[in-house]
Amino acid sequence: MAQPAVGFPATAADFPGEILDGIDRDLVRYGLGVVRLDEPLPNGLFRKLGSALGTVTPETAPDIQSYVEDGVVLNLRADAGITQDVSLQPFASNPLSLHSEGSGRAVADQPRYIVLMCVEPGDNSASTVLVSMDEVAAGLDAEDLRLLRATRYADAPGVPPVVRSQGDHVVFAFRDFQQDTLRWVCEADGASPEAVNGALGRLLTRMYEARGASGVLWSRGLLVVIDNTRFFHGRTAGLPRAAARTRHLKRLRIR
Template sequence: MVREHGFASARLGSPLPVRQLLQFGSLLGTPQPETDPAVLPFTEERVVLNLRSVRKRTADPALQPFARDALALHSEGSGRGVAQQPRYIVLMCRAPGGAAAAQTVLVPMAEVASRLDREERRLLTATVYRAGTPPPVLRYEEERPVFSFRDFMGQRLRWRYTPEPARAREPEPEPERVNAALRRLLAAMYTTRASGVRWEAGLLVVVDNRRFFHGRTAAPASGVGLRHLQRLRVL
């Protein structure tokens, strides 16, 4: 189902032990190790990340998965090369945190792309993050739009324009045209109809990182229990 629709879920009744979760992930591909020193204390077997809502608010992107505030829409690993970006994200709920706890939010990339005009899509296929060697913000795989992009919120997004060789002789667009296309992308991400995952203990969800943006709603600063998900990224 996940290969056809980009999403699958199963109610297991009770959470899987870590070893079984790893075995499940291996059926989809290769579990990806967590390498960020900031999150290593939250990991098991170096690949399973425990997402516990232990912080109220934080501006540190590395620690936002452990907070109760909203998590902006993004594709996982958007600053990495294609080979290092996970194909699938596996999430399993160990404790939902109560009815008012945060929900995971999914937004289909194809619908976001459909809200952009042809020129905006063309500009985004030649725009990349300035740091590292990531793919363009927008690329196509099997004629399907794939975004490598996150909402940086209050942080500055630094980009560079790198057209394909066949377009290298085209005049480089004014920076404001690219900025406008990025703003339109952000607007499309947040105006496209989203789906929310209401967590319960033992619920297992698999998301195709090339077909959905994901994020998280905010939870009240107090009055709800500790939400605990486990995340496995699969190459």
């Protein structure tokens, strides 16, 4: 899997300099900003970067507070081993299925950008996988898209449909539930359960068969900004926590 083709080198000491301009330019063009910093930004500048992109979202989940700094910086340390606990999966070594962030929330509560910065890549660490929503949408036919535009999670009132339009782009609010059951409702005329399940199945197939998928191979100082309305993201498996060096990323979510 190829690494993202976009990106530019920069010096952390020069922040903001041309860093913010470069990120803004690449987010508009590609939905992705990649900066190869010589060193990670300190928390104060990392938060400043997030605030320049939008409104930084507080990390309020009780189960993850030991990983949170300054209320908004989430330390993604891969120290939870192999776990099926959903709240701990961001810190686990097992793979993380493809998803859009906050797909079970209202549009106003879904992050626009995910900012990830590498402090420690770790030994044989996992890669972050990026899949273009435009490419996935191009692989679905008109009937599948019609059904998915009228389909939403059943157990999350106020959430958007699986597919919506935003400007020139098709946006998905969806995650691969893997072994868990996805309960859905569909308001499309003439939509049978078989047809909707078929459309959802073809969506999952296109997500995992996307030829343009890229994998971020982390190195210290690498900073990646993901437009959550243009990319699915996930994670490959990494070594269990017995590894000599544990992967450590910092994350901000931006609305």
